[in-house]
Amino acid sequence: MKPWQKNVLYIVVIYFILLLGPIAGLDIPRIIQDIVQSPSLLFTQILVGLINGAIIAIIALGYTLVYGIIELINFAHGDLYMLGGFAALTVMGMFGMEDGAPLGTAILPMLVALLVSAGMCAGLNVVTERYAYRPLRNAPRLAPLISAIGVSFIFQNLGLFWGGLRSFIPIMGNTAAAPKSFPDLLPRTDIFQALGIETKIDFTVKDLTVLVVAVGLMVGLNLFVQRTPAGKAMRAVAQNREAAKIVGINVDQIIVLTFLIGGALAGAAGLLVGLYNNTIVFTMGFTAGLRAFTAAVLGGIGNITGAMLGGVLIGLLSALSDQYLSSRWTDAWVFGVLVLILVFRPSGLLGENLQEKV
Amino acid sequence: MQNVLKALRANLILGGVAAFTVLLFGGWSGSMIGWLLGTAVGYLDTHEQSIPHPKVGLRIGAINGFALGLWVAAASLVEGLILRPLSGQAIVPLPQDLLHAVVGLAVTTVAAALMGAMQGLPRRRSKLAHQTTHGSLSRRQGTLLILAAILLFFPFADRMAQTGWIATVIQVLIFAMLALGLNIPVGYAGLLDLGYAAFFAIGAYTTGMLSSPHLGIEWNFWLVIWIAAAVAAVAGLILGSPTLPLRGDYLAIVTLGFGEIVPIVFRNLTEIRIVEPISSLFATLLNRPELAICLVGCEQPFNLTNGETGINPIGRPWLPFIGSFSSTNYLPWYYLVLLLVIFSMFMINRLRNSRLGRAWTAIREDELAASSMGINRVNVKLLAFAMGATFSGFAGAFYASYITAIFPSVFDFSVSVIILCMVILGGLGNMIGVLLGCVIIMSADRLYLPQFAQVLKGFLNTTVLPNIANPALRDFLAISVDPIQMRLFLFGLVLVVMMIVRPEGLVPNSRRRAELHSEDVVANESLADVRSVG
Numbered sequence: 001m002k003p004w005q006k007n008v009l010y011i012v013v014i015y016f017i018l019l020l021g022p023i024a025g026l027d028i029p030r031i032i033q034d035i036v037q038s039p040s041l042l043f044t045q046i047l048v049g050l051i052n053g054a055i056i057a058i059i060a061l062g063y064t065l066v067y068g069i070i071e072l073i074n075f076a077h078g079d080l081y082m083l084g085g086f087a088a089l090t091v092m093g094m095f096g097m098e099d100g101a102p103l104g105t106a107i108l109p110m111l112v113a114l115l116v117s118a119g120m121c122a123g124l125n126v127v128t129e130r131y132a133y134r135p136l137r138n139a140p141r142l143a144p145l146i147s148a149i150g151v152s153f154i155f156q157n158l159g160l161f162w163g164g165l166r167s168f169i170p171i172m173g174n175t176a177a178a179p180k181s182f183p184d185l186l187p188r189t190d191i192f193q194a195l196g197i198e199t200k201i202d203f204t205v206k207d208l209t210v211l212v213v214a215v216g217l218m219v220g221l222n223l224f225v226q227r228t229p230a231g232k233a234m235r236a237v238a239q240n241r242e243a244a245k246i247v248g249i250n251v252d253q254i255i256v257l258t259f260l261i262g263g264a265l266a267g268a269a270g271l272l273v274g275l276y277n278n279t280i281v282f283t284m285g286f287t288a289g290l291r292a293f294t295a296a297v298l299g300g301i302g303n304i305t306g307a308m309l310g311g312v313l314i315g316l317l318s319a320l321s322d323q324y325l326s327s328r329w330t331d332a333w334v335f336g337v338l339v340l341i342l343v344f345r346p347s348g349l350l351g352e353n354l355q356e357k358v
Numbered sequence: 359m360q361n362v363l364k365a366l367r368a369n370l371i372l373g374g375v376a377a378f379t380v381l382l383f384g385g386w387s388g389s390m391i392g393w394l395l396g397t398a399v400g401y402l403d404t405h406e407q408s409i410p411h412p413k414v415g416l417r418i419g420a421i422n423g424f425a426l427g428l429w430v431a432a433a434s435l436v437e438g439l440i441l442r443p444l445s446g447q448a449i450v451p452l453p454q455d456l457l458h459a460v461v462g463l464a465v466t467t468v469a470a471a472l473m474g475a476m477q478g479l480p481r482r483r484s485k486l487a488h489q490t491t492h493g494s495l496s497r498r499q500g501t502l503l504i505l506a507a508i509l510l511f512f513p514f515a516d517r518m519a520q521t522g523w524i525a526t527v528i529q530v531l532i533f534a535m536l537a538l539g540l541n542i543p544v545g546y547a548g549l550l551d552l553g554y555a556a557f558f559a560i561g562a563y564t565t566g567m568l569s570s571p572h573l574g575i576e577w578n579f580w581l582v583i584w585i586a587a588a589v590a591a592v593a594g595l596i597l598g599s600p601t602l603p604l605r606g607d608y609l610a611i612v613t614l615g616f617g618e619i620v621p622i623v624f625r626n627l628t629e630i631r632i633v634e635p636i637s638s639l640f641a642t643l644l645n646r647p648e649l650a651i652c653l654v655g656c657e658q659p660f661n662l663t664n665g666e667t668g669i670n671p672i673g674r675p676w677l678p679f680i681g682s683f684s685s686t687n688y689l690p691w692y693y694l695v696l697l698l699v700i701f702s703m704f705m706i707n708r709l710r711n712s713r714l715g716r717a718w719t720a721i722r723e724d725e726l727a728a729s730s731m732g733i734n735r736v737n738v739k740l741l742a743f744a745m746g747a748t749f750s751g752f753a754g755a756f757y758a759s760y761i762t763a764i765f766p767s768v769f770d771f772s773v774s775v776i777i778l779c780m781v782i783l784g785g786l787g788n789m790i791g792v793l794l795g796c797v798i799i800m801s802a803d804r805l806y807l808p809q810f811a812q813v814l815k816g817f818l819n820t821t822v823l824p825n826i827a828n829p830a831l832r833d834f835l836a837i838s839v840d841p842i843q844m845r846l847f848l849f850g851l852v853l854v855v856m857m858i859v860r861p862e863g864l865v866p867n868s869r870r871r872a873e874l875h876s877e878d879v880v881a882n883e884s885l886a887d888v889r890s891v892g
Contacts, residue, residue: 018635023627029642073607132854139861142550146782149775150853157847164837167830176837290618290771297611332622335615339600342612346603 024333025326034324040200045323046316051207051276053315054214058269059292060299060307061221062262068238068302069258070137075148076128077266078289079155080121084270085280086162087117089182093171097183106185110275118267124155125263126256134252152289159282179281182274186210210276217268218308221261225304234258238302291318294338300351309349365425369399373426377433380462381441382809385450386519388434388462393515396423396466397504400473405501412478419474420467427466431459445813446820476500513692523805524688528760530800531695532753537780537796538702538789539749544778545787546710547742548722549601550610553617554777557747559769560593561586561754563624566669566764567662579675583755590751591744598743602736605725617774625666625766629659668765672758685762695756702749703789709745718742776803783856785863794864803849811841 001009017026035042059081066074095109132151136144164176173180186206192199225231236244237254245251273288274280295314299306314334321330341349366373372395379391400419409415438455442448479497495503516524536558543549564586568577577585597616601609634651641650654660663669674683675694683690709715717738720728729735758764776799784795818839826832841848856864 015635019632023630023632067607071607073610132858135858136861139857140786142544142782142786143857143861146779147854147857149779150850150857153846153850153853155850157844157850160843161847164843165834166837167834176843286771290614294611294615297608301607326626328626329622332619332626335619339612339615342604342608343600346605346608348608 024329025321025324031324038200041323043201045319047201047203047207049316049319050312051210051214051315052319053312054211054218055269055273055276055311056288056292056295056315057308057311058214058217058265058272059288060295060311061218061304062266063293063296064299064301064304064307065234065258065262067296068304069234069255070133070144071141072133072144072148073293074262075145075289075293076151076155077125077262078287078292079152079159079285080125080263081266081270081273081288081292082159082280082282082285083124083155083162084117084121084267085182085274085284086159086180086270086282087120087267088113088271088274089171089180089280090162090169091116092183092185093169097185099184101183101185103185103187110185110271113271114268117271118264121267121270122260122263125259125266129256129259134255152286156282156285159285163282177282179279182278182280184278186275206276210272213268213272217265221265222304224261230254230257291334294334297348298338298341300348303348303350306348306350361421362425362428365403365422366428368403369422369426369429372399372402373429376426376466377429379806380430380433381437382806382813383521384434384437384442384447384458385521386458386461387521388430388458389465390515390519390521390523392427392430392462392466393469394508396426396469397473397508399423399426399466400470401477401501403470404474404477409474409478412475415474415476415478416471417474419477420471422474423467423470424463426470427463430462430466434459434462441813441817444821445816447816473501473504476504509696513689524692526801526805528688528691528695529804530797531692531699532757532760533777533780533800534699534793534796535695535702535753535756536750536777537784537792538699538706539746539753540777541781541787541789541792542706542709542718542746542749543742544781545792546715546722547718547739549739549742550607550613551743551746551774552610552614552771552778553597553620553774554613554746554750555769555771555773556597556617556620557590557593557750558754558757558773559620559624559766560747561590561751562758562764562769563663563669563754564589564751565755565758566672569673569759570669570671572664572669573662576673579673579755579759582673583752583759586755587748587751590747590754594744594747595740598740601743602739614771614774617771621766621769624663624769627662628665629655630662631655631659663766666766668763669758670763672762672764674759674762683759691760695760698752698756702752706749706789714738714741779853782863783853785865788863788865791863791865798864799849802852803845807841807845807848814839814841 018028021027059078062077062080063074066072066077091113092109095112097106097109128151132147133144136147160176163172163178163180166172166174166176171180186204186209188204188206191203191205191208192201225234233244233249233254234257236247236249237251241251244254270280273284291314292311295310296307297310298313299308299310301307317337318330318334321327321333325333345351376388376391376395380388399422400415403422404415404418409418435455438450438458439452442450476495477497477500479495479500481497512527513524516522516527536554539557540551540554543551565579565582567573568575568582568585569579570576597613601612604612631652632654634653638650641647675690676682677690680690683694710718717728717733720731720733721735721738725735728738780795780799781792782795783799784793785791818835823832823836826835860866
């Protein structure tokens with residue numbers, strides 16, 4: 001294609017986007033007007049996007065860690081995170097937590113919930129790896145994928161079953177499939193107001209807590225992978241499994257470790273999302289998993305920094321789309337942007353261009 | 359007697375399936391399942407051996423069929439005498455039960471014997487056929503004849519046996535068409551497509567828009583089905599084109615993205631108003647709104663797809679003598695979809711053996727090598743998507759017209775995943791395997807599970823619950839023991855177990871089987887050596 005042809009093509013594409021965009025909410029004059037009218041709303045949405053993006057990024061890390069090591073799209077990961085949310089809710093129920101319980105009494109249950117949900121998810125993930133993925137390590141490439149889809153269905157159903165345990169866990173409410181309300185424990189005190197700064201942006205302690213925990217987990221993971229011997233071994237296995245075996249790395253152990261870390265992150269994300277959105281439902285794993293997986297691919301699957309970047313981007317994009325485009329079209333916009341980015345960068349934003357093996 | 363015992367052991371799985379079916383459905387279902395599985399047994403137990411004479415095949419088939427029939431008969435008696443009273447269903451008199459059991463046994467034996475006998479026919483028609491005693495059929499023709507008879511008479515047998523399976527069978531056949539279509543990109547060309555339901559949706563919505571009073575266009579079904587297939591094919595080209603530079607899992611996620619986008623688009627195309635952008639820019643700058651040129655939906659926004667409510671009603675096919683197909687009479691629908699499936703199988707088979715089909719295999723095995731051999735990988739990949747989409751266009755058109763209403767929620771990700779599971783479970787790239795996977799998944803999901811739920815519910819309500827004192831436990835059992843709620847769990851479990859037991863699918867592609875068995879490869883290599891030396 002000659003340069004001028006390319007330019008004409010771009011102009012045609014832009015014209016069609018302008019022509020058809022308004023159907024899906026891309027009405028640029030209105031958007032500009034909205035932003036000019038209340039800029040603080042824009043900042044609020046960016047904040048919401050950042051927090052949701054951080055949670056998505058934590059889930060995306062689970063996808064990308066596993067993919068980096070055994071090249072498997074672990075479809076069950078999103079549902080694992082959902083189960084983490086249910087475990088956290090169960091712990092809250094056992095401590096008798098209710099909306100607006102004082103922070104002093106709520107700290108212990110939250111810590112226990114973090115431990116329980118992270119531990120349970122890590123354990124489940126390891127068990128899954130042992131019985132559903134390991135036997136298929138040398139099978140045709142699609143077999144583990146189907147197995148992962150199967151595990152995802154099993155987890156989703158477990159969530160439904162768990163939600164129906166009203167006779168034993170009263171906090172689950174009456175209907176199994178209905179969304180469960182998660183106790184609202186983090187205070188909604190506005191930080192800027194408390195500090196005496198006059199702004200129109202809502203930035204509450206709740207936001208800060210979730211953001212700090214999420215960022216802390218990501219930084220911790222990055223340090224672990226980059227600085228510790230086990231992290232080094234993980235990177236080695238990801239790079240070349242055979243060679244890693246030759247230099248004496250126990251590959252099976254490293255894979256188990258990867259699943260353990262990914263599961264723990266998913267469990268933590270389950271608690272965080274419960275605390276932040278105050279509602280969990282057994283299907284949320286699927287939607288969140290899809291977003292997180294998209295985030296991982298967007299950043300370049302197998303790349304840890306890429307997963308974080310992708311997660312934040314997707315969170316921002318969906319928050320802004322909810323506000324300025326049209327919330328009904330948000331998913332379409334997210335996937336549309338994904339397709340667009342992959343067309344121009346076929347291995348994701350930060351993914352290295354794989355050399356074709358000959 | 360010993361032969362029968364041996365046959366009982368050999369047909370353990372099919373026997374279990376047959377017995378389970380009878381336990382669930384009861385009545386004359388024993389004869390139905392005996393007929394179907396008996397034929398399968400007759401084929402399975404003889405087709406790998408060379409049977410010298412139909413009589414030998416007849417005997418082997420009859421023994422194995424009898425063994426299977428014993429399962430059916432035993433299950434029939436257990437169902438009638440024990441399970442029915444326990445699950446609170448109407449009790450059938452004893453002679454009736456015995457009749458069910460005996461007829462089931464007989465039908466199974468005869469079906470298996472017939473199929474076995476067909477396997478004893480000569481492999482191909484000999485030139486002396488008219489002189490031999492056993493007719494002029496070849497083994498293949500005989501087998502096909504029996505299959506054709508089963509497919510043709512199934513609705514009548516179903517009506518006679520009062521099993522009412524035909525509605526499910528139509529659904530199975532719709533999904534068979536989809537699975538066969540998906541098998542082209544995934545199985546033949548090796549392009550993992552996670553958003554195949556998008557094309558199904560496009561086919562269905564095309565039909566819905568062109569043959570429903572919603573938009574005021576009511577064209578004939580026989581025309582619309584071709585348009586739907588063509589639109590789906592074009593959509594395959596369009597949605598396939600951005601995936602060309604991508605490989606592996608990146609390709610999968612882009613197809614998944616399209617699979618998500620398409621239903622959202624159909625869900626939300628309810629208020630369309632298109633204004634030409636340049637003129638509207640001038641209108642804003644000059645502050646004269648009348649300058650903006652409005653193209654679509656000027657007076658009131660245009661409602662194309664009717665959102666979540668969907669398009670309803672959709673026109674049905676019409677034929678002379680039969681008239682318009684009705685929703686109460688399944689026969690015409692059954693034969694129509696059967697015809698479509700057979701047509702698809704024929705077309706796909708021809709495609710597979712064509713130059714294009716071989717090119718698909720080549721890019722699946724090694725894209726780089728294929729393109730350096732002169733295969734245009736852009737065209738070949740796009741055609742794989744387009745061809746796969748075509749068949750889902752047919753399926754979508756039939757589906758829309760059969761259900762007479764379409765909603766965007768029917769075409770979500772889980773449909774794509776289920777179709778993909780059928781393809782992989784059955785055996786990638788193998789048409790028979792794909793059909794088998796489809797039959798297993800669909801019948802388990804749509805036929806066995808609802809019935810199992812009903813029987814279990816009856817069993818709980820009449821036998822278990824009244825005897826439980828603890829109210830919490832009773833409450834728990836009453837709401838949690840529901841197979842419909844456990845549908846995903848069972849499905850997932852089956853997927854995992856099947857993958858671990860047979861990772862290459864139930865009926866692996868012969869080519870892939872060759873790859874997995876190293877001796878064959880070695881043999882081929884030594885053959886190649888000989889050739890190069892010679």
